Amino acid sequence: MWSRVVEVMLGCWLVVSPFVFRYADNATWLWGGTFATATVVILLALSSYWRPMRHAHLATFAVAAGMILVGRFLPADAPPLAYQNFIYVGVLLLMFSLVPNDASRPPRSWKEAPATSN
């Protein structure tokens, strides 16, 4: 579950990043978008600990892809640092979201006998 822990930490970084990158006070949607993204990332990572929701972290992949697209294509010119942060954290989340929960152990399908097994 180490990758889920890192996702929570990246979510926490997103929470503080508006203050680090000094978002303008009137950039309401940017503040809201960053906090909303952080909340979704943290919730998806935490819900992956609950067995029925163990694949929730895969949804982080879509969130991360959205962050990269917003960071790369929303600014008209070269992305300012706040948007570069979206790209950077987005790529990190993209990679971590693919790591399975119990990555160091064999997958369940190799532990149990599936119907198709010979």
Add this chain to the structure above:
Amino acid sequence: MPEQALTKQLRSGFPAETSVLGVAVTPWSYNPSSWSQRIPICLLALVGFLVATYMGLFQWKLIDEVWDPIFGKQTAAVLTSTVAEWMHGVFGVPDAAFGALAYLGDAIFGLAGSTRRWQYRPWLVILFGIDVIPLGIVSAILVLCQAFIVGEWCFLCLVTAVISLVLVKMAYDEVLSSLMFLHRIWKKTRSASAVWKATWGWPAPGVKEAAAELVKEPA
């Protein structure tokens, strides 16, 4: 359980709870997914990450100078060249920072998975291979192109290019094992479905036999 059945079970890796994960795989005399193989890759990738991040900090203008014991100011010239700025425009972040992410990806995908992941999670090994091998070769070529196009040399860029190529050398055996495993499944079953399932970690018919044929002995 009879000894022959036990040996077959150990070689096929199923069920995983009672199997041995640390097995040597043909054509190697060792387990390419063992921690002793993967940890050095992750450590070297982290060195690459740190070096690339250092250059990224300079491109972000968070530090004023960049260290180069051989080519002096040429490194700064390379990192602020029109080629570097063009790549910044393409990626949205400085190219060195983007390279740092690729090295971190090597470490992340190198750490994930069991010591028999070449069999249990081929997709993860292939993803790791995509991050290390094609991207590593391309990044090394890009660094060399930059040196020749810009006409200046960057010591730390060359260090990262060497790290990329060493990582390719260190990682290819595990990727090859996974690909050989999938190829053997194809040869045995001629079923794209079996190969597809095996890629995603499902023991479809023929998969266990293919694994058993590749395993040499408990390492």
